[in-house]
Amino acid sequence: MRLLAEGLSARRGEDLIFNDISFALDAGEALLVTGPNGSGKSTLLRVLAGLLTAETGRLKLEGGPPELQHPSELSHYLGHRNAMKRELTVAENLSFWKRFLGDSFGGAGWEIGAAAEAVGLPGITHLPFGYLSAGQQRRMAMAKLLVAYRPIWILDEPTAALDAAADTLFAGLVNAHLQQGGIVVAATHQPLGLGRVKELRMTGFAGVDGGLWHDA
């Protein structure tokens, strides 16, 4: 499986946020999107997730199922918001997403208990999501990535509100996903401690000529 972006650019209102961004990610590779605030990291990720339409350029997945409309169908998106209901318990939230999202081909989601254990919070799945602290909520939102299988993970500031232990734990989860042949695109300020990583540095509007490429 290979995720290809060719000459992507995106606009918000009148302003061009970024221009002519291209990259190629093979199975097992991660792309770290870095750059200062407002440089368009989140916008790029929302374009990848199919939530914004690109102004120009193309996004495609090689080696995916033939009936695929957009790579977003094979993607998990973890944005700034956790997409969990405060009124429902953690277990209800996770089992809803497990059933609603379903598994993409080529993998199986984890059981709720196992996923909660993987993010280091076993035994509190009976609590309403709203009772958890910000860091615990974020960890449970990560458990959502595990309960339904998706080969591509799109992560926007995944480790915001997390302590150092959770950072390492999360890096472990991402590495495990990469080793299974997954693809990860993450916008972040912290180094996640990952293995095979490419880096895309967004330079903001000043650098309209695009992302700077180098292998980290």
Place this chain on the structure above:
Amino acid sequence: MIALFFRDLKLSIRAGGGAMIGVLFFMTVVAVIPFGVGPDLNLLSRIGPAILWIGALLASLLGLDRLFQAEREDGSLDLMLMQETPLIATVFVKCAAHWAATGLPLVIAAPLLGLFMNMDELAIGATMLTLLVGTPAITFIGAVGAAVAVSLPRGGLLVSILVLPLAIPVLIFGVSAVYAAIEDPAPFLPPLMILAAITLFFAVIGPLAAAAALRHASD
């Protein structure tokens, strides 16, 4: 999809959900009418069906603006937009769950409120039947308004204003079907059939338009 239906039902029953608000509003509106109109039993039973329908219409508009807004605020809407499942199906299921949580209780509460209005059994039965057939249409129409106003922080009143003109035919045919049932010469079936047609029509058009609006509202 079944998971979505039951999750939305659970959410509307839990604290902060809107299921009971609609029924309470319905009861409040209908219960004050006899005090305002006065103890003229004939008048009350004559205007009863219309009052019940107006109350039900306003009550079902009440919680509609949160239909997609709550999903958008916590980021769930993003994930729903990304899926392979057609968005129309997701919207349809959300409407169905919303109706089951807020519309169905109105239908069930209607006979009790019918007694307030001194309506006889036939009128109460006819009102219940028309509400059962007609209120889903209000939800489907409302879904379009809710989708259009999804990114507006205080879109509640706007949704009602957008939706009300489209919901007027539902009200007209609902009320005329009830009056046809209690007044002899007019036939009951034609207005009821038109009401059912309106519901079926909006069950198709509503989710289609709401899905299109949601796609374009994403930012």
